[in-house]
Structure formats: C-alpha cells, structure tokens
Amino acid sequence: MLILVTGATGKVGRHFIAGLLDDPRFPKARIRALCHNRLCPETDRVEVARGSIADRRVVSEALADVTHVVHLATCKETPDDVIDVTVKGLFWLLEEFRASATASQFILIGGDASMGHFYYRHDGPITEKVPHQAYPGCYALSKVLEEVMLEQFGIQYGLNGCCLRAPWIMEKDDFKYTLSFGDNVFGGPVWKSLVPQADAKRYAENGTVPLLRDADGRPLKRNFVHVDDLVSAILAAIDNPRATRQLFNISMDSPVDYGEVAAYLARTRGLASVDIASQFHSNWMDNSKAKYLLNWRPEYDMEKLIDSAWQYERSGDDPRVVWYPG
Structure with missing residues (x-):
C-alpha cells in the first residue's frame, strides 16, 4: 500500500x-x-x-x-x-x-x-x-x-x-482562538470588528467570549x-x-451551540460573554x-472541544502559526 x-x-x-x-x-x-x-x-x-x-x-x-x-x-x-x-x-x-x-x-x-x-x-x-x-x-x-x-x-x-x-x-487551542476579540482571532467572524474598539480591547484582555445569535435571535448552532x-x-x-x-x-x-459554550465557560472558567447579532442560520x-x-x-463533544483548547499549553518550538484565515 x-x-x-x-x-x-x-x-x-x-x-x-x-x-x-x-x-x-x-x-x-x-x-x-x-x-x-x-x-x-x-x-x-x-x-x-x-x-x-x-x-x-x-x-x-x-x-x-x-x-x-x-x-x-x-x-x-x-x-x-x-x-x-x-x-x-x-x-x-x-x-x-x-x-x-x-x-x-x-x-x-x-x-x-x-x-x-x-x-x-x-x-x-x-x-x-x-x-x-x-x-x-x-x-x-x-x-x-x-x-x-x-x-x-x-x-x-x-x-x-x-x-x-x-x-x-x-x-490544539484553535477553538479558544475562534472566540477571541483580539488580533489573534482564528477564522471568522472577526469579533473585534463587530463591537466598539474600546469594548473589543476590554473583551480581549478579560477573555470575554462572543455569544453569536442566529437570524432568529437564538444562539447559533455551528x-x-x-x-x-x-x-x-x-x-x-x-x-x-x-x-x-x-x-x-x-x-x-451535535453542532456547537454558542449559548451552551458561553454557559460552560462561565461555569468552568468564570468567563463573561457578550451577545453578537447576525444574519447567519443555525444548522x-x-x-x-x-x-x-x-x-x-x-x-469529541462540546465540552471536550472546549477543555482541550483551554488546557493546551504550547511549547517554545510550537508557535501559533495560522497559514490561512480559517
């Protein structure tokens, strides 16, 4: 073979x-x-x-x-x-x-x-x-x-x-960085562009995560x-x-529910969340x-996906390099 x-x-x-x-x-x-x-x-x-x-x-x-x-x-x-x-x-x-x-x-x-x-x-x-x-x-x-x-x-x-x-x-820690309000966000949406600049800076510093809502106003499932x-x-x-x-x-x-993500991170890591409206659709x-x-x-389920991303520790020879946006 x-x-x-x-x-x-x-x-x-x-x-x-x-x-x-x-x-x-x-x-x-x-x-x-x-x-x-x-x-x-x-x-x-x-x-x-x-x-x-x-x-x-x-x-x-x-x-x-x-x-x-x-x-x-x-x-x-x-x-x-x-x-x-x-x-x-x-x-x-x-x-x-x-x-x-x-x-x-x-x-x-x-x-x-x-x-x-x-x-x-x-x-x-x-x-x-x-x-x-x-x-x-x-x-x-x-x-x-x-x-x-x-x-x-x-x-x-x-x-x-x-x-x-x-x-x-x-x-690795990809999922953690899909939820970042900083310049280090992985993929999209680019959360910092959806809120005022001062808010984005504060959210990035304290680890606030986006609670993305779908076109019907419910937490998005992706x-x-x-x-x-x-x-x-x-x-x-x-x-x-x-x-x-x-x-x-x-x-x-099952898809990742942004509402469940926000609730789990609040319960396990004390992180706040902020609602982000969108015209996307859950599927x-x-x-x-x-x-x-x-x-x-x-x-992997949602909890294992989150825990593995937040617990991942990069070594010095394992820099976070994003070869493409998402």
Missing part, C-alpha cells in the same frame, strides 16, 4: 500521516507526501515528492505505483489560484488515477462550504442528500466542484472514490470536528467496501451515515 497524500504538511495531513503510521491495521503502508511550499520529514515509510497539483507532470510522477490517494490540498479565498490548484489539480489527479494500473481508492476531504454551512437556512438536518448550495466566493464554489467531479468520475469510469465532508476542523476524529474517519474509510462511491458527513454528534450536519456504514464514532 502506497498512499499519496496531498496537502501533507497541513493540519489534517500531519495528523493523518502520524495516525496511519501508528495504526496496526496498516503495518506495511507507505506514504508519499506531495508537498508544494513546506516539506515534511522523510523516514523509511515516508517519502516526499515536490510540486503543485496544478502541474500534470508533477501529478503523473507523484502517482507512480500509488494505490491510494488522500486528497487534502485546497485553496481558500484566492481567486488567482483556486481554479488552477483546486479544480484543475483535482482533475489531473483523477485523470492520472483512473489510468493507473495500481490505483485502488481515492479519498477526498470535502467541506461544509459546499452546503453553505451557516449562510443558508435549512429546515432539517443536513444529510448527504441535501443539494449543493455554495455561499458567495470562490472557496465554497470550489468545494462543490470537487464533490461533483469525484462523483462524476465514479459514474463515468467506475472510479472507487469516497468523499468525507468536514465542517471547521479544530486542533458544526465543528476535531482533527483526531476526522483522521479516524479517514482510517475507517481506507479499503472499506462500504465507502465505495459514497459521501459522508464527518462532524461532531446541524447529520453524521449518522458515517456511523452506520463506517462504524465510526467521534470522540
């Missing part, structure tokens, strides 16, 4: 490689990490290929003798790159994969941006059968195109593909997944016949299909 991992130096890529190498189910599995700007360390089971998936020659060479692909590389809101990298890059990967004599399984990590996450109102749980509806911007559009392209390669050529659709992925749970889902999908040509929502069992990703077909279970 030789697994090509794109986006190997990213949050999910690093955790996936470590998880696979430690998993007794895959003692002979080897990794080929396709890296572009950053490189991961090579070992007796990890080799590095370098280049961009936008280059067909790079993709062709990287796929030599590969049996599995775990495709993680993507772009955010970068219109100059998104079509070449995310769309054309996936096309080259699928084209070369379907022509390969060794190819066995292609796993794509999708995102809830393809469903518009909290941009659109949903009248019920978001299952895998809900139609695509990207929110404005090139990133969400690219996530729709990825899922559709993989699905069509299955229809056109019988390619054994599987898409694991994840919401916002957390690790989906998250911890990177460890996403990695366990990828490992559960590898060579699983029940994953063939399937789409799975990979998320926590609930239904992960029951993955639980049923893959026998997968997430380990």
Whole structure:
C-alpha cells in the first residue's frame, strides 16, 4: 500500500500521516507526501515528492505505483489560484488515477462550504442528500466542484472514490482562538470588528467570549470536528467496501451551540460573554451515515472541544502559526 497524500504538511495531513503510521491495521503502508511550499520529514515509510497539483507532470510522477490517494490540498479565498490548484489539480489527479494500473481508492476531504454551512437556512438536518448550495466566493464554489467531479468520475469510469465532508476542523487551542476579540482571532467572524474598539480591547484582555445569535435571535448552532476524529474517519474509510462511491458527513454528534459554550465557560472558567447579532442560520450536519456504514464514532463533544483548547499549553518550538484565515 502506497498512499499519496496531498496537502501533507497541513493540519489534517500531519495528523493523518502520524495516525496511519501508528495504526496496526496498516503495518506495511507507505506514504508519499506531495508537498508544494513546506516539506515534511522523510523516514523509511515516508517519502516526499515536490510540486503543485496544478502541474500534470508533477501529478503523473507523484502517482507512480500509488494505490491510494488522500486528497487534502485546497485553496481558500484566492481567486488567482483556486481554479488552477483546486479544480484543475483535482482533475489531473483523477485523470492520472483512473489510468493507473495500481490505483485502488481515492479519498477526498470535502467541506461544509459546499452546503453553505451557516449562510443558508435549512429546515432539517443536513444529510448527504441535501443539494449543493455554495455561499458567495470562490472557496465554497470550489468545494462543490470537487464533490461533483469525484462523483462524476465514479459514474463515468467506475472510479472507487469516497468523499468525507468536514465542517471547521479544530486542533490544539484553535477553538479558544475562534472566540477571541483580539488580533489573534482564528477564522471568522472577526469579533473585534463587530463591537466598539474600546469594548473589543476590554473583551480581549478579560477573555470575554462572543455569544453569536442566529437570524432568529437564538444562539447559533455551528458544526465543528476535531482533527483526531476526522483522521479516524479517514482510517475507517481506507479499503472499506462500504465507502465505495459514497459521501459522508464527518462532524461532531451535535453542532456547537454558542449559548451552551458561553454557559460552560462561565461555569468552568468564570468567563463573561457578550451577545453578537447576525444574519447567519443555525444548522446541524447529520453524521449518522458515517456511523452506520463506517462504524465510526467521534470522540469529541462540546465540552471536550472546549477543555482541550483551554488546557493546551504550547511549547517554545510550537508557535501559533495560522497559514490561512480559517
């Protein structure tokens, strides 16, 4: 088993490689990490290929003798790159994969941006059968195109593909910084821009957290997944016949409720909260299909997500670096 991992130096890529190498189910599995700007360390089971998936020659060479692909590389809101990298890059990967004599399984990590996450109102749980509806911007559009392209390669050529659709992925102290009123906020909304400057400074200093409300005035419900749970889902999908040509929502069992977050942080850490109005919509990703077909279970709930983020202590050689906004 030789697994090509794109986006190997990213949050999910690093955790996936470590998880696979430690998993007794895959003692002979080897990794080929396709890296572009950053490189991961090579070992007796990890080799590095370098280049961009936008280059067909790079993709062709990287796929030599590969049996599995775990495709993680993507772009955010970068219109100059998104079509070449995310769309054309996936096309080259699928084209070369379907022509390969060794190819066995292609796993794509999708995102809830393809469903518009909290941009659109949903009248019920978001299952895998809900139609695509990207929110404005090139990133969400690219996530729709990825899922559709993989699905069509299955229809056109019988390619054994599987898409694991994840919401916002957390690790280490990420969740703590999604709630910061300071300059160190991770992702969006940028809370300091939604309150007066003096208030934002005070909230940042005393650890006040935002209690985001949805368009109906209720505490917003938003989906998250911890990177460890996403990695366990990828490992559960590898060579699983029940994953063939399937789409799975990979998320926590229930969305994070900002009201419950505020209450828990007040009770356990004495932190205050402040209401933030929005026109966003609460939603609930239904992960029951993955639980049923893959026998997968997430380990993180809201309390574990919060506690792990607030208890995480960074070492001197582990600076908080945000490679992209969210």
